Amino acid sequence: MKARVTVTLKNGVLDPQGKAIQGALGALGFSGVDSVRQGRVIDLDLAESDPAAARAKIAEMCEALLANTVIESYAIDIAG
Amino acid sequence: MKARVTVTLKNGVLDPQGKAIQGALGALGFSGVDSVRQGRVIDLDLAESDPAAARAKIAEMCEALLANTVIESYAIDIAG
Numbered sequence: 001m002k003a004r005v006t007v008t009l010k011n012g013v014l015d016p017q018g019k020a021i022q023g024a025l026g027a028l029g030f031s032g033v034d035s036v037r038q039g040r041v042i043d044l045d046l047a048e049s050d051p052a053a054a055r056a057k058i059a060e061m062c063e064a065l066l067a068n069t070v071i072e073s074y075a076i077d078i079a080g
Numbered sequence: 081m082k083a084r085v086t087v088t089l090k091n092g093v094l095d096p097q098g099k100a101i102q103g104a105l106g107a108l109g110f111s112g113v114d115s116v117r118q119g120r121v122i123d124l125d126l127a128e129s130d131p132a133a134a135r136a137k138i139a140e141m142c143e144a145l146l147a148n149t150v151i152e153s154y155a156i157d158i159a160g
Contacts, residue, residue: 036122044116
């Protein structure tokens with residue numbers, strides 16, 4: 001069972017990395033870039049074959065390790 | 081115009097970060113995790129309003145800065 005977890009900063013949380021990318025894009029001559037925010041994608045390949053069980057297990061993984069739930073939110077997409 | 085760029089390592093490229101996450105998940109008691117690969121998502125908000133022009137501009141940004149096209153591939157999703 002393949003799944004993708006997308007972890008992004010919650011709204012309102014300052015994203016210095018995004019600001020740095022925005023600055024670099026400006027320096028490279030790209031105008032009209034109003035905002036840039038960076039997050040992570042984590043592609044998982046699980047032995048679990050039941051989608052609901054896989055989703056529950058991945059949510060546990062997110063809460064335990066994959067996301068800092070104080071400042072980040074996560075979305076789980078189960079493939080197939 | 082909002083868009084999301086997803087940057088992931090090309091197949092065959094070793095992902096030490098993914099391996100580290102996989103190891104940590106195992107140490108936390110999560111079994112059945114066959115593989116973990118990590119990438120980046122970059123959420124852009126552009127002044128550009130034409131989707132095709134925005135896609136072309138973002139592709140240029142990816143080639144110039146957002147992705148290391150030697151080892152990474154990128155996907156562009158235009159919102160709306």
